[in-house]
Amino acid sequence: MILQLDDDDLASCVSCGLCLPHCPTYRVTGDESASPRGRIAAMRQVQAGAPLDGAFTEFMDLCVQCRGCESACPSAVPFGRLMEGARATLAAETSYRPWWRRMPFALLGHHRLLAGATGIGAIAQRLHLVPRSVTRRLGLPKLPFRQEPLAATGTDVWLFTGCVMDTWQRSTHAAALRVIEAAGAGASLPGPGGDCCGALHLHAGLLDDARHLAERVMASMPGDAPIVVDSAGCGAALKDYGHLLGTPEAARFAARVQDIHEWLAPRVAELGWVPAEARLPRDVAVHDPCHLRHVQKVHQHVRTALSPFVNIIELDDEGLCCGAGGAYSALHPEMAGEIRARKLEAIARSGAHVVASANPGCSLFLAAAGVDVRHPIDLIDEVLHGR
Numbered sequence: 001m002i003l004q005l006d007d008d009d010l011a012s013c014v015s016c017g018l019c020l021p022h023c024p025t026y027r028v029t030g031d032e033s034a035s036p037r038g039r040i041a042a043m044r045q046v047q048a049g050a051p052l053d054g055a056f057t058e059f060m061d062l063c064v065q066c067r068g069c070e071s072a073c074p075s076a077v078p079f080g081r082l083m084e085g086a087r088a089t090l091a092a093e094t095s096y097r098p099w100w101r102r103m104p105f106a107l108l109g110h111h112r113l114l115a116g117a118t119g120i121g122a123i124a125q126r127l128h129l130v131p132r133s134v135t136r137r138l139g140l141p142k143l144p145f146r147q148e149p150l151a152a153t154g155t156d157v158w159l160f161t162g163c164v165m166d167t168w169q170r171s172t173h174a175a176a177l178r179v180i181e182a183a184g185a186g187a188s189l190p191g192p193g194g195d196c197c198g199a200l201h202l203h204a205g206l207l208d209d210a211r212h213l214a215e216r217v218m219a220s221m222p223g224d225a226p227i228v229v230d231s232a233g234c235g236a237a238l239k240d241y242g243h244l245l246g247t248p249e250a251a252r253f254a255a256r257v258q259d260i261h262e263w264l265a266p267r268v269a270e271l272g273w274v275p276a277e278a279r280l281p282r283d284v285a286v287h288d289p290c291h292l293r294h295v296q297k298v299h300q301h302v303r304t305a306l307s308p309f310v311n312i313i314e315l316d317d318e319g320l321c322c323g324a325g326g327a328y329s330a331l332h333p334e335m336a337g338e339i340r341a342r343k344l345e346a347i348a349r350s351g352a353h354v355v356a357s358a359n360p361g362c363s364l365f366l367a368a369a370g371v372d373v374r375h376p377i378d379l380i381d382e383v384l385h386g387r
């Protein structure tokens with residue numbers, strides 16, 4: 001019982017292999033150990049008493065945690081939960097997460113420190129002190145010197161702001177506030193503590209840190225108003241707080257969370273009729289972030305919200321992961337690059353000029369490869385408000 005995983009969860013895999021073609025690491029390597037089935041088999045062995053050795057750590061660590069396998073699995077194996085549990089045990093029982101690998105995660109929950117580090121990075125970029133290899137590996141955008149202030153527009157909903165997105169892509173939050181207002185609602189901004197959802201900590205196995213951040217986020221947005229999220233990864237994390245914390249309060253909080261497209265889709269008529277000549281004159285391919293498609297399962301709402309404003313083109317890769325995976329692209333640059341190469345081929349085949357992505361990690365990673373990536377809300381805002 002060393003992995004402390006639920007035996008029923010582990011036993012639910014019948015080894016059919018239907019998930020294998022949907023696993024990005026298996027597609028690249030062809031190795032069973034890099035497949036969902038192989039990883040579950042390794043978890044079972046450790047659960048039965050095999051050692052937590054380096055090979056097991058590598059098998060777990062190479063997983064992008066995209067959860068494409070969950071969508072494909074006919075037996076409803078909760079792979080995300082299994083992988084989070086395995087990594088939590090590795091972090092607690094082995095040297096999987098030494099202090100120096102935990103430091104960047106600690107920064108995420110301290111907004112002022114992150115903003116300060118971003119300002120220093122912006123200066124270093126302008127002085128050409130940041131090597132291109134580092135920029136490419138981290139998928140760094142042109143960092144802002146300072147943050148434009150955001151202002152609440154009402155109390156109908158909360159707009160969750162988060163950490164990296166609020167620091168590097170705050171203009172999308174500003175666009176979200178305008179689009180929410182155009183749909184007839186006003187948005188509040190989170191109080192102290194609403195600056196990191198803990199998703200990256202959970203993926204890294206840092207369970208206590210993720211729970212601490214979840215408690216802070218819940219306290220930052222009290223009441224009953226819906227919580228609207230414009231980052232797919234953060235939205236998936238907030239919707240899982242009931243499971244993460246295991247309290248009725250956390251379950252009630254999680255039930256208030258909606259991805260912004262999920263919130264907008266039934267209200268899109270409120271935005272007004274858009275004449276054909278006002279639509280964006282570029283074809284837009286929709287990239288489904290894994291945490292929108294496989295975890296929240298609200299990727300169709302993006303199309304509903306976006307379709308009055310742009311001509312949408314579908315990619316032909318059945319939503320295969322782009323390789324960003326939160327911090328994955330920085331930790332496994334070669335594998336992430338090979339996974340991304342397949343996504344880039346699909347984008348090229350589509351002939352689209354612009355790619356819409358509702359997750360900051362995917363956007364940064366695809367943009368680092370030269371793709372013109374925009375958040376769907378930015379595109380809607382551009383048509384509505386000419387920005």
Ligand code: SF4
Nearest residue numbers: 023063064066067069
């Ligand atoms: S989460 Fe993604 S990378 Fe990991 S096993 Fe499942 S499909 Fe493969």
Ligand code: SF4
Nearest residue numbers: 013014016017019073
């Ligand atoms: S995880 Fe699901 S799809 Fe994959 S081998 Fe197991 S039962 Fe089959």
